[in-house]
Amino acid sequence: xxxxxxxxxxxxxxxxxxxxxxxxxxxxxxxxxxxxxxxxxxxxxxxxxxxxxxxxxxxxxxxxxxxxxxxxxxxxxxxxxxxxxxxxxxxxxxxxxxxxxxxxxxxxxxxxxxxxxxxxxxxxxxxxxxxxxxxxxxxxxxxxxxxxxxxxxxxxxxxxxxxxxxxxxxxxxxxxxxxxxxxxxxxxxxxxxxxxxxxxxxxxxxxxxxxxxxxxxxxxxxxxxxxxxxxxxxxxxxxxxxxxxxxxxxxxxxxxxxxxxxxxxxxxxxxxxxxxxxxxxxxxxxxxxxxxxxxxxxxxxxxxxxxxxxxxxxxxxxxxxxxxxxxxxxxxxxxxxxxxxxxxxxxxxxxxx
Numbered sequence: 001x002x003x004x005x006x007x008x009x010x011x012x013x014x015x016x017x018x019x020x021x022x023x024x025x026x027x028x029x030x031x032x033x034x035x036x037x038x039x040x041x042x043x044x045x046x047x048x049x050x051x052x053x054x055x056x057x058x059x060x061x062x063x064x065x066x067x068x069x070x071x072x073x074x075x076x077x078x079x080x081x082x083x084x085x086x087x088x089x090x091x092x093x094x095x096x097x098x099x100x101x102x103x104x105x106x107x108x109x110x111x112x113x114x115x116x117x118x119x120x121x122x123x124x125x126x127x128x129x130x131x132x133x134x135x136x137x138x139x140x141x142x143x144x145x146x147x148x149x150x151x152x153x154x155x156x157x158x159x160x161x162x163x164x165x166x167x168x169x170x171x172x173x174x175x176x177x178x179x180x181x182x183x184x185x186x187x188x189x190x191x192x193x194x195x196x197x198x199x200x201x202x203x204x205x206x207x208x209x210x211x212x213x214x215x216x217x218x219x220x221x222x223x224x225x226x227x228x229x230x231x232x233x234x235x236x237x238x239x240x241x242x243x244x245x246x247x248x249x250x251x252x253x254x255x256x257x258x259x260x261x262x263x264x265x266x267x268x269x270x271x272x273x274x275x276x277x278x279x280x281x282x283x284x285x286x287x288x289x290x291x292x293x294x295x296x297x298x299x300x301x302x303x304x305x306x307x308x309x310x311x312x313x314x315x316x317x318x319x320x321x322x323x324x325x326x327x328x329x330x331x332x333x334x335x336x337x338x339x340x341x342x343x344x345x346x347x348x349x350x351x352x353x
Contacts, residue, residue: 152331
């Protein structure tokens with residue numbers, strides 16, 4: 001299986017399965033001398049880990065990160081940073097019922113057809129548990145770029161949307177509720193909706209909005225390596241992501257150029273920011289903002305038709321521990337992937353200096 005690495009100069013390679021002994025990764029290209037706050041890394045892991053509230057999967061994993069190399073006396077050495085995250089709460093028997101069956105809309109079928117084998121325990125490599133390694137790399141990337149602020153939050157759950165512009169939100173309130181929505185009233189409604197969906201044995205999707213501030217001018221490469229193209233690739237690599245838009249996004253397609261153009265101020269900033277902080281694939285110094293759409297989790301606790309490996313249509317009901325809605329736990333993953341992209345382009349940009 002290829003495709004386990006991301007990045008050019010700042011590069012993360014991940015390994016491990018949902019129900020294996022451990023997950024882990026190697027961060028290559030991190031410059032030496034970066035002070036690493038291990039507690040900050042563990043905090044990011046706690047935001048993503050399972051079992052953190054009643055509206056997420058109840059799998060109990062501490063997600064304690066064990067660093068094996070690349071850090072000495074609290075600072076990076078410039079050598080590869082190796083780490084593992086032990087799995088401690090596997091219940092592989094929960095997945096015995098899908099050993100010979102493919103869950104609708106899950107990666108089960110295509111994995112087996114492509115590789116001739118699949119790890120059915122929790123989805124193996126296709127499990128969202130793989131993203132734990134990305135969060136570690138993203139936490140390191142954030143510490144490389146302390147002046148850049150990356151804040152993601154849940155902006156919708158199913159039909160419930162937070163319509164306020166991000167400028168009117170207080171990002172310090174994002175962690176005050178299990179949904180990770182910085183608007184208290186919307187958070188309550190979203191949480192109640194997720195709880196109801198869970199009682200039905202069903203799942204629901206949603207969106208995560210991310211805002212990146214204090215980005216210097218010049219990150220991103222024209223043509224194929226545009227900044228927004230890499231952000232899109234990074235976000236679409238996250239499990240369950242079905243859509244990505246930045247700046248005015250699809251709404252911009254309805255507008256006239258005279259309304260959409262961001263007019264300049266004398267200092268090079270713009271009066272509006274429908275460009276989303278990126279022009280010509282290069283950051284322009286304004287806020288970068290984008291939205292990521294997540295589909296409902298494929299495994300539902302209801303009877304539905306399935307296909308077995310003999311080609312028979314069968315009936316199955318999901319079992320095990322699954323998120324009724326992934327977006328609350330996806331917030332730190334979106335931030336992590338954004339940080340990895342920015343760290344990579346930051347190092348690429350230094351080659352011009």
